[in-house]
Every structure is written in C-alpha cells, then in structure tokens.
Amino acid sequence: MPVLTRLIPSPVVVDIRPGALDDLATILSDQRIAPSGRMAFAISGGSGRALRERFSPALPEADWFCDADGTIDGAVRLADSIKKGGHYDAVIGLGGGKVIDCAKYAAARVGLPLVAVATNLANDGLCSPVATLDNDAGRGSYGVPNPIGIVIDLDVIREAPVRFVRAGIGDVICKISAVADWELSSRETGEKVDGLAAAMARQAAEAVLRHPGGIGDDDFLTTLSESLVLCGISMSVAGDSRPASGACHEISHAFDLSFPRRNALHGEQCGLGGAFATFLRGHHEIAGQMVEVLRHHGLPVLPGEIGFTAEEFVQVVEFAPQTRPGRYTILEHLDLSTDQIRDAYADYAKAIGS
Numbered sequence: 151m152p153v154l155t156r157l158i159p160s161p162v163v164v165d166i167r168p169g170a171l172d173d174l175a176t177i178l179s180d181q182r183i184a185p186s187g188r189m190a191f192a193i194s195g196g197s198g199r200a201l202r203e204r205f206s207p208a209l210p211e212a213d214w215f216c217d218a219d220g221t222i223d224g225a226v227r228l229a230d231s232i233k234k235g236g237h238y239d240a241v242i243g244l245g246g247g248k249v250i251d252c253a254k255y256a257a258a259r260v261g262l263p264l265v266a267v268a269t270n271l272a273n274d275g276l277c278s279p280v281a282t283l284d285n286d287a288g289r290g291s292y293g294v295p296n297p298i299g300i301v302i303d304l305d306v307i308r309e310a311p312v313r314f315v316r317a318g319i320g321d322v323i324c325k326i327s328a329v330a331d332w333e334l335s336s337r338e339t340g341e342k343v344d345g346l347a348a349a350m351a352r353q354a355a356e357a358v359l360r361h362p363g364g365i366g367d368d369d370f371l372t373t374l375s376e377s378l379v380l381c382g383i384s385m386s387v388a389g390d391s392r393p394a395s396g397a398c399h400e401i402s403h404a405f406d407l408s409f410p411r412r413n414a415l416h417g418e419q420c421g422l423g424g425a426f427a428t429f430l431r432g433h434h435e436i437a438g439q440m441v442e443v444l445r446h447h448g449l450p451v452l453p454g455e456i457g458f459t460a461e462e463f464v465q466v467v468e469f470a471p472q473t474r475p476g477r478y479t480i481l482e483h484l485d486l487s488t489d490q491i492r493d494a495y496a497d498y499a500k501a502i503g504s
Contacts, residue, residue: 158383158386158387159279159295159296159383159386160296160383160386161277161296161297161298161299161300161379162180162182162183162298162299163177163180163182163183163265163298163299163300163301164299164300164379165177165299165300165301165302166300166301166302166304166372166375166376166379167302167303167304167372168303168304168305168368169303169305170301170302170303170304171205171267171301171303171305171306172303174205174208174209174267174301175205175208175209177299177301178209178240178242178265178299180299182298183239183240183263183265183298183299184239184240185239186211186237186239187209187211187212187239188211188212188236188237188238188239189209189211189212189213189238189239189240189241189242190212190213190215190232190235190238190240190241190242190262191205191209191212191213191214191215191241191242191244192215192217192218192228192241192242192243192244192245192249192252192253192256193214193215193216193218193244193245193249194216194218194219194245194246194248194249195216195219198216198218198244198245198249199216201244201245201269202214205244212242213235213238215228215231215232215235217231217252217256218243218245218248218249218252218253218256219248219252220247220248220249220251220252220283220284221252221283221284221285222255222283222284222285222290222292223285224252224283225251225252225255225256225259225281225283226255226256226259228252228253228255228256229255229256229259229260232256232260232262233260238262239262239263240257240262240263240264240265240298241253241256241257241260241262241263241264241265242264242265242267243257243264243265243266243267243297244267244269245267245268245269246268246269246270246272246310246314247270247272247273247275247276247282250266250268250275250276251275251281251282251283252281252283253266254266254281254294254295254297255281255283255292255294257294257295258281258294258295263295263297263298263299264294264295264297264298264299265297265298265299265300265301266297266299266300266301267301267302268300268301268302268307268375269306269307269310270307270310270311270314270315270318271302271307271310271314271315271317271318271371271374271375271378272314272315272317272318272321272415272416272417273317273318273321273378273416273417274318274321274322274378274381274382274394275382276297276300276302276378276379276382277296277297277300277378277379277381277382277383278296278381278382278385278386278391278394279293279294279295279296279382279385279386280292280293280294280385280391281294288406288407288410289403289406291391296382296383296386300379302375304368304371304372304375307371307375308366308371312365312448313415313418314415315365315371315374316365316417316418316447316448316449317415317416317417317418317421317449318374318378318417319358319365319374319417319421319443319444319447319449320417320418320419320420320421320422320424320444320449321378321381321416321417321420321421322354322355322358322374322377322378322381323355323358323359323421323424323440323443323444324355324396324398324399324420324421324423324424324425325351325352325354325355325381325393325394325424326352326355326356326359326424326428326436326440327396327397327398327423327424327425327427327428327431327440327480328351328392328393328394328395328396328397328398328399328424329348329351329352329355329393329396330396330428330431330433330480331396331397331427331478331479331480332348332392332393332396333348334431334478334479334480334483335477335478335479338478338483339478341478344387344388344389344392344393346384346387347384347385347387347388347392347393348384348388348393350380350381350383350384350387350393351380351381351384351393351394353380354376354377354378354380354381354384355377355381357373357376357377358373358374358377358443359439359440359443361373364446364447365447381393381394382394392477395474395477396424396427396477396479396480397423397424397427397430397470397479397480397481398420398421398423398424398427399420399423399474400423400470400471400473400474400477400479400481401419401420401422401423401426401427401466401467401470402416402419402420402423403470403473403474404466404467404469404470404472404473405419405458405466406419407469407473408462408465408466408469409458409462409466412457412458414450414456414457418449418450418456419456421440421444421449421450421451422444422449422450422451422452422453422456423470424440425437425440425441425444425451425502426467426495426498427479427480427481428440429494429497429498429501430480430481430484430494430498431480434501437498437501437502438501438502441502451502452499452502453466460492460495460496460499461492463495464488464491464492464495467481467486467491467495468486468488468491
C-alpha cells in the first residue's frame with residue numbers, strides 16, 4: 151500500500167500570547183505533558199532565580215536545576231542532576247536560548263520530553279531538533295528531539311533586552327537565503343529538497359519580512375514567534391538544519407570561530423550574512439528588501455555596525471565554507487578569491503547605501 155501521508159514531529163502545545171506564563175501551571179498539567187505534576191525545571195543561575203521565585207509556589211511538585219549555562223558540560227551536569235532527582239514527567243527549559251538548548255540536550259540524554267518556555271526570541275532554536283552548545287572546540291550542534299510544548303509570553307518578551315528580539319528577526323529573515331541555497335544545491339549537485347520544509351521556512355521569513363509592525367507591537371511579536379516555531383519545525387520535517395541554514399549561517403559561524411571574543415549575536419550575524427549572500431546570488435532586489443527590513447528593526451547590514459572592518463568581513467566570508475564541510479551554498483558555488491570577495495562586498499556596500 152502506498153504511503154499517503156507522513157508523521158511530522160511537532161509540539162502538542164504552542165501557546166503564544168500576552169500573559170501565557172500566568173497560566174504556566176495549567177498548561178503544564180496537560181495530561182499529555184505532565185500527568186503526575188513532577189517536572190524538572192532547567193534555569194540559568196542568574197535571571198532564572200527570579201523565575202523560580204515567581205513560579206515555584208504554583209508548582210509544588212517541581213524541582214529546579216541551575217546547571218543550564220549554554221555549554222555541553224553544563225548540559226551533561228543538568229542531565230546527571232535530573233537523573234539523581236528521581237522520576238519526572240518532563241523537563242521544562244525556562245529562559246533564553248542557552249538555557250533551552252541545554253535543557254533540550256539534557257532531556258534527550260535522560261529520555262524525557264521537553265517543554266520550551268522562552269523568555270526572549272533571539273533565534274529559531276526554541277523549536278528546532280538541534281541543541282547548539284559551547285564545547286572545548288568552540289561550539290557544536292547536537293541532534294535532539296523537538297520540544298513537546300512551546301510557551302511564549304509576549305509580556306515577558308517585551309521585558310527582554312531589545313537586542314535579543316531584533317536578533318530573532320535576523321535569524322528568520324535569513325531563511326530566504328538559506329532556502330535559495332538549498333534550491334541551488336539541488337540544481338547543481340542533485341541534493342534533494344523537501345518541498346514542505348522549504349515552504350515552511352520561506353513563508354516564515356516572508357511573514358516577518360512583509361509585516362509592517364515593529365517589536366513593540368503584539369501582532370508583530372506574535373508573527374515573529376510563530377515564524378521562529380515554524381522554522382524549527384521545518385528542520386524536523388527536513389531531518390536536518392538545511393531549510394534554515396545556508397551561506398548566512400556559514401558566515402555567522404565564521405564570525406564565531408574567527409573572532410570568538412568579538413562576535414555579535416547569532417541572529418545579527420545571520421541577517422547580515424543572509425543579505426550579503428542574497429546579493430552575491432544576483433537577487434539584488436530581494437537583498438535590498440532584506441536590508442530595508444533589517445534596518446527598519448535596527449539590525450546591522452554592514453560589518454562596521456557590529457564592530458568589524460570590511461577587510462575582516464572579507465576574511466570571514468573567505469573562511470565561511472570551511473565551517474560546514476559538505477554543505478553547498480552560493481559561497482561554494484562561486485568559489486570567490488579574496489580579491490573577488492573584496493570587490494563583491496564593495497558592490498554590496500555601495501548598492502545598499504553605506
């Protein structure tokens with residue numbers, strides 16, 4: 151019998167609205183998530199303590215762990231702590247991207263489902279099947295199951311540093327470039343494109359790109375939150391990060407590896423990298439639209455806006471393909487020399503009105 155459908159790993163609960171955290175205990179008591187009410191909360195050692203004070207009275211059966219520091223060592227410690235704590239229904243990652251990635255890895259290690267409760271929107275990791283963690287070699291990506299639940303309280307998001315919300319915009323908009331890279335690889339190397347995954351990532355990016363609002367609007371924050379969730383699910387559909395990561399992410403990884411003490415936020419670097427990669431592809435009108443929206447939201451579109459010289463950016467772009475061996479993007483396709491990258495950047499900077 152032919153397979154007429156497929157199962158897509160996705161959260162059973164997605165709650166995005168103002169005041170969502172006020173109902174956190176009710177959301178987590180869902181019989182599909184925590185039937186016994188025993189939950190292991192992963193929080194940071196800093197701001198997480200305030201969250202614990204706020205929610206622990208309503209969650210008397212929960213235990214709280216402060217090991218989620220964004221490192222692989224911290225994630226392993228968190229898993230070990232959860233194992234020693236006894237039986238739990240689920241792991242709850244409560245915080246920013248570092249906390250949630252640690253919680254994802256730990257939950258996978260101990261075989262428990264994860265609920266991601268995001269306190270900022272800095273990147274698409276909150277619903278992705280990947281945990282990005284610092285390690286001895288710099289930073290690594292680790293495959294994990296998707297979260298079983300997503301909770302985003304827009305009131306809390308507005309309290310986060312505005313830079314972190316802006317970074318999420320850059321990480322979504324760059325999917326336009328990432329999907330174009332995937333399609334380029336299909337034409338040039340025969341790599342298979344999953345049409346559903348590509349459609350989800352592209353439409354998530356388009357929704358943010360064309361939304362007239364700003365980060366002070368609930369409607370825009372809802373759209374951004376939903377787009378980040380869709381980008382994460384698109385990676386589950388594809389089976390890897392391909393719909394969300396192309397030359398844009400290679401450039402961001404190159405910033406991280408080349409200048410580990412000076413790198414900007416991931417989403418800031420991805421937005422800049424995506425606009426430049428789109429320009430390299432010859433899609434100048436689309437690149438112009440991306441730049442316009444990035445500027446509208448206060449995001450960088452030139453390396454100088456995040457503290458790098460033009461020559462350092464050339465160095466980053468030249469090194470970028472080495473960050474993801476085997477991934478084919480516009481950078482691998484063009485295989486530009488140092489001088490050609492320098493000329494291309496000069497053209498880009500001139501075109502966007504540096």
